[in-house]
């Protein structure tokens with residue numbers, strides 16, 4: 097089934113690299129115009145834009161953990177693109193902070209930074225973009241969560257908590273926004289081959305991580321992007337509030 101997003105505008109956060117870049121590529125390949133958000137890596141963001149099919153795309157440098165920057169980024173995207181039909185909250189960070197080894201200052205900083213980027217950022221983006229979607233009569237939000245929300249993250253507890261919070265926020269907003277024709281979905285990947293996981297996948301733990309899945313591999317960004325596009329497509333409305341696991345049966349929950 098070929099999905100068609102012709103005439104749609106998509107804002108993807110963290111689209112300079114990894115999963116966000118692939119989501120941007122697939123949306124553009126399906127006819128959408130894409131606003132590519134990134135934090136600091138302009139070269140990678142420009143490469144993403146250069147690789148997108150079609151034209152009318154834009155770059156948006158902005159730190160999603162900064163509320164003022166989120167508000168002005170949203171305004172800039174709407175000014176230049178005319179509208180935002182689909183928001184993908186993908187930008188995220190993972191900071192290692194094992195409780196047995198880290199000092200209190202480092203612990204606190206890891207929690208602050210992780211929650212600001214992975215939870216409060218998507219909350220603020222959802223606010224700014226959903227208000228415009230409500231005025232225009234509808235839209236879709238897809239949030240990129242993680243298997244870690246369910247499985248526990250012993251060395252990255254703030255990361256697991258931020259993604260559990262993102263899941264809860266998405267379900268609350270799915271209920272609040274459905275009457276306005278705005279639908280909210282979550283994807284929860286396990287390990288994915290990106291910069292975030294390159295070191296662990298290349299190291300001594302790599303094989304055991306790959307063997308968490310009976311498929312004997314981790315996901316590639318294409319696995320995640322395909323599901324994001326499906327959720328953002330017409331006809332998936334009744335899935336609003338869902339959390340779709342994309343983890344190759346590495347962690348099954350009922």
Ligand code: NAP
Pocket residue numbers: 109110111112113114115116133134135136137138140158159160161186187188189213240241242243284285286287288289290291292293
């Ligand atoms: P990645 O390769 O590390 O890329 C991160 C992207 O997010 C980059 O584009 C980066 O921009 C951007 N970013 C980071 N902090 C930002 C901020 N404060 N404001 C704006 N942009 C910011 O990450 P990834 O592996 O693709 O992960 C993408 C999402 O999937 C994250 O939410 C992550 O938690 C989730 N996820 C990943 C995995 C995995 O195994 N990789 C598994 C489950 C869930 P710059 O290039 O400018 O730095």
